[in-house]
Amino acid sequence: MALIQRKDSDKEKLACQGFTVKSLLKNAKVLPPPNVGAFSERPSKPTAFRKFYLRGDFPIALEHDTKGNKIAWKVEIEKLDYHHYLPLFFDGLCETEHPFEFFARQGIHDMLEHGGNKILPVIPQLIIPIKNALNTRNPRVICVTLKILQQLVLSADMIGEALVPYYRQILPIFNLFKNFNSNLGDGIDYSQQKRENIGDLINETLEVFERHGGEDAFINIKYMIPTYESCMLN
Amino acid sequence: MADLQVQQPKSLIRPKSWSAEVEDAYRFQLAGYRDELEYIALTKADVPRWPETGFVKKLQRKKDGYFYYYNRARECSDKDIHKCKIYVY
Numbered sequence: 578m579a580l581i582q583r584k585d586s587d588k589e590k591l592a593c594q595g596f597t598v599k600s601l602l603k604n605a606k607v608l609p610p611p612n613v614g615a616f617s618e619r620p621s622k623p624t625a626f627r628k629f630y631l632r633g634d635f636p637i638a639l640e641h642d643t644k645g646n647k648i649a650w651k652v653e654i655e656k657l658d659y660h661h662y663l664p665l666f667f668d669g670l671c672e673t674e675h676p677f678e679f680f681a682r683q684g685i686h687d688m689l690e691h692g693g694n695k696i697l698p699v700i701p702q703l704i705i706p707i708k709n710a711l712n713t714r715n716p717r718v719i720c721v722t723l724k725i726l727q728q729l730v731l732s733a734d735m736i737g738e739a740l741v742p743y744y745r746q747i748l749p750i751f752n753l754f755k756n757f758n759s760n761l762g763d764g765i766d767y768s769q770q771k772r773e774n775i776g777d778l779i780n781e782t783l784e785v786f787e788r789h790g791g792e793d794a795f796i797n798i799k800y801m802i803p804t805y806e807s808c809m810l811n
Numbered sequence: 812m813a814d815l816q817v818q819q820p821k822s823l824i825r826p827k828s829w830s831a832e833v834e835d836a837y838r839f840q841l842a843g844y845r846d847e848l849e850y851i852a853l854t855k856a857d858v859p860r861w862p863e864t865g866f867v868k869k870l871q872r873k874k875d876g877y878f879y880y881y882n883r884a885r886e887c888s889d890k891d892i893h894k895c896k897i898y899v900y
Contacts, residue, residue: 649877687880
């Protein structure tokens with residue numbers, strides 16, 4: 578009987594938010610704070626990349642062969658205006674649908690691989706698209722963006738140094754996902770083999786940043802990500 | 812007319828393992844050419860190569876004149892080796 582009575586009294590309790598006048602009542606049941614959703618995905622709006630692609634503005638064509646890993650350029654990459662096209666391709670990093678995702682990723686890969694000295698002056702225009710891509714908090718998008726950031730730093734001289742002033746924009750999401758490793762006990766985490774583990778990729782990227790970012794890189798990384806330990810000083 | 816000027820191969824070999832020659836053949840055949848000889852004969856242009864590895868960097872596609880850009884590292888994976896053809900003149 579006592580148990581039943583207690584259950585009845587639970588039902589009569591008044592659910593309310595904390596720190597309100599209601600919560601001071603005797604029969605108040607204070608609810609836990611709502612979920613912030615720091616790790617939940619935030620889908621991006623339709624990108625400019627998608628709009629331009631659908632309009633046929635990009636000088637690229639998809640090759641429908643068995644490989645499926647190449648795009649054909651209608652114009653030589655060396656003759657392209659990097660100030661116009663590279664930020665647009667980076668804008669496509671937020672995309673998760675085919676063929677936009679593939680074109681954006683492969684287009685950036687080709688432009689970085691063959692850009693040389695033309696990449697450095699465009700860096701300031703790439704920061705917002707990179708930040709938007711990381712802010713989607715979609716694991717797939719983050720993985721691709723991290724790999725592209727590594728390629729960007731290694732694609733030409735002085736790019737690592739040029740990125741240092743923009744750490745404040747890029748690194749907060751790194752800090753959020755740095756320890757994003759799942760505890761599987763003795764299970765096998767296949768994302769490690771496939772190089773898709775966000776925690777590992779973030780560490781890898783930060784090490785590339787530190788190695789190529791000059792003497793101020795480490796202190797700037799440490800400022801944004803206090804748990805980061807240097808790969809050069811130790 | 813251009814085809815007539817291209818030297819015709821006498822035989823072809825299917826490679827069993829990867830080598831720089833196989834990598835080159837893979838890249839030219841992806842763009843629609845037999846090999847470097849045919850590319851030079853048809854386009855009358857030099858083949859740009861990566862300075863570090865010596866692999867082909869860029870080719871103009873045979874069918875439509877679009878450009879293919881290749882990586883500086885190996886692209887021909889093990890499963891593609893047997894699909895390449897090395898022509899002998």
